[in-house]
Amino acid sequence: MSKDSRKDELKKAWREQEQQRLVASIPIPHADLKELFDYLDRENPPPCDHTFRETVQFLEKRKLSAARVVPWLREHGGYCDCEVIFNVEEKFGPIVGR
Numbered sequence: 001m002s003k004d005s006r007k008d009e010l011k012k013a014w015r016e017q018e019q020q021r022l023v024a025s026i027p028i029p030h031a032d033l034k035e036l037f038d039y040l041d042r043e044n045p046p047p048c049d050h051t052f053r054e055t056v057q058f059l060e061k062r063k064l065s066a067a068r069v070v071p072w073l074r075e076h077g078g079y080c081d082c083e084v085i086f087n088v089e090e091k092f093g094p095i096v097g098r
């Protein structure tokens with residue numbers, strides 16, 4: 001095996017591991033996360049007030065724990081409703097089937 005293809009193998013393995021780590025970290029069912037993204041990304045949402053107002057409303061309606069989900073969103077760059085769409089959806093959207 002050439003040095004480069006060895007490197008590619010390592011990169012691929014790392015990416016797969018990273019992907020698995022991301023999947024395992026999701027604190028709510030994938031279907032709920034997908035619907036959270038759909039909800040935040042709906043047409044004509046109210047302007048983001050730079051809090052998790054919409055996210056928390058959605059989670060509470062479904063009896064999901066905001067106390068678990070919000071720190072997870074922050075960990076992935078979502079510090080308010082609009083950043084959840086910009087940063088978290090970018091990483092997790094494809095995983096949950098968006």
Ligand SMILES: [Zn+2]
Pocket residue numbers: 048049050051080081082083
């Ligand atoms: Zn915002």
